[in-house]
Amino acid sequence: MKVGSMVAAALLLAGCSGGAEPSVSDAWVRLAAVPERPAAGYFTLHGGAKAATLAQVAAAGVARVELHESRATANGMMAMDAVASVPVPAGGTVAFKPGGYHAMLFGVPGSVKPGATLTMTFRFGDGRAVEVPAKVVSAGEAGPE
Incomplete structure (x- = not known):
């Protein structure tokens, strides 16, 4: 009887341990006001059953994509820094927003062009890749937040 209970418990735990993987929602891209300047991409990362790390983002036809974080400087100006990766807590969310x-x-x-969809690929530290369509908006247009 104890062996049966242990097997049942092990099966229950095994079923729970394969929980949700990290995912991405609400992706959109704002084009630059000046041609040849970089566009900005925004989205929401959703953590799975385990903590994850967003390691890289790519977009169809785009030369390169860098992860950045904006911050206020001591004199009140805004600046941005490139970041190598972004941690995604288990069960949590990380919003990429203006x-x-x-x-x-x-x-x-x-x-x-505005109104188009751009496929973005999100690569996590464990090698998993998630493809998501991103709505493209013009420089002056509000995002679909």
Whole structure:
């Protein structure tokens, strides 16, 4: 009887340990006001059953994407710093939004226009990749927040 209870408990725990993986929602890209300047990408990361790390973002046709974090300087000006990765807590969320974390998209093709969808690929530290469509908006347009 004890062995049966132990097996049942082990099966229950095994079923729980494979919980949700990290995911991404609400992705959108704001094009630059000046052609040839970088666009900005925003989205929400959702942690899975275990803590994860966002290691890289790529976008279809875009030369390169960098992760950045905005911050206020001592004199009240805004600055941004490149970050190598972003931790995603288990069960938590990390919002990439104007004034905080964001992705800078360098070399966006001229064919990418407002109203289009750009496929973004999010790579996590464990090698997992998640593809998400991102709505493209113009420089002056509010995002779909």
